[in-house]
Amino acid sequence: MTATFWDERFADEEFLYGTEPNVFLVEQAHRLTAGSRVLLPGDGEGRNGVWLAGRGMDVLSVDASAVGLAKAKRLAGDRGLSINTDVADLGAWAWPSNGFDAIVSLFLHLASPERASIHAKMIEALKPGGSLILEAFRPEQLGYSSGGPKDLALLYTAAQLAADFRAVDILLLEEALVDLDEGKLHKGLGATVRLVARKA
Numbered sequence: 001m002t003a004t005f006w007d008e009r010f011a012d013e014e015f016l017y018g019t020e021p022n023v024f025l026v027e028q029a030h031r032l033t034a035g036s037r038v039l040l041p042g043d044g045e046g047r048n049g050v051w052l053a054g055r056g057m058d059v060l061s062v063d064a065s066a067v068g069l070a071k072a073k074r075l076a077g078d079r080g081l082s083i084n085t086d087v088a089d090l091g092a093w094a095w096p097s098n099g100f101d102a103i104v105s106l107f108l109h110l111a112s113p114e115r116a117s118i119h120a121k122m123i124e125a126l127k128p129g130g131s132l133i134l135e136a137f138r139p140e141q142l143g144y145s146s147g148g149p150k151d152l153a154l155l156y157t158a159a160q161l162a163a164d165f166r167a168v169d170i171l172l173l174e175e176a177l178v179d180l181d182e183g184k185l186h187k188g189l190g191a192t193v194r195l196v197a198r199k200a
């Protein structure tokens with residue numbers, strides 16, 4: 001169901017979230033070093049994974065949409081870069097333990113209890129000292145028309161993220177009001193929640 005929905009959306013030639021990286025990722029990228037192994041769950045058409053590959057990182061993008069990841073590979077190739085991809089539902093994916101220096105989760109919206117379970121798998125998949133960077137829409141986004149799920153169950157509160165990531169050091173957890181300019185699907189003022197965490 002997730003795969004079909006996103007495959008149909010991404011069938012458009014256009015990159016629906018653009019080809020430039022997310023602004024919060026760019027702000028936080030100083031935490032990530034060249035050569036790092038980085039996982040991007042729900043990387044979609046790859047704008048963020050490809051940007052990190054361009055900064056010398058070893059990128060694995062995992063997404064339910066084969067169509068999205070094919071576009072991601074093409075975007076990487078157009079820039080003379082390469083990323084690794086895996087088409088999988090993150091609920092069924094064989095998450096490794098201590099496998100990544102960083103995980104970047106951007107606008108991956110999952111309903112409870114899958115949200116908490118996948119966030120726990122992210123923690124397990126980080127190496128000690130590894131970083132997590134996450135941005136998602138919060139419930140207040142229902143009052144804006146700049147994109148994101150229209151279903152409250154898929155929107156994340158800061159309290160939910162604080163609980164999901166209580167086992168790691170939370171370096172930043174904030175509610176933001178951002179002026180989005182990410183392709184045609186994220187455009188205008190948007191209500192997001194942003195998290196940076198580090199596994200001890």
Ligand SMILES: C[S@@+](CC[C@H](N)C(=O)[O-])C[C@H]1O[C@@H](n2cnc3c(N)ncnc32)[C@H](O)[C@@H]1O
Nearest residue numbers: 006017042043044063064065088089090106107
């Ligand atoms: C809103 S898009 C964001 C794409 C990308 N992170 C970005 O910011 O441009 C959400 C992505 O999450 C993926 N996704 C949602 N639920 C998923 C799941 N359970 N397993 C794998 N991918 C999933 C979708 O296929 C889609 O590519």
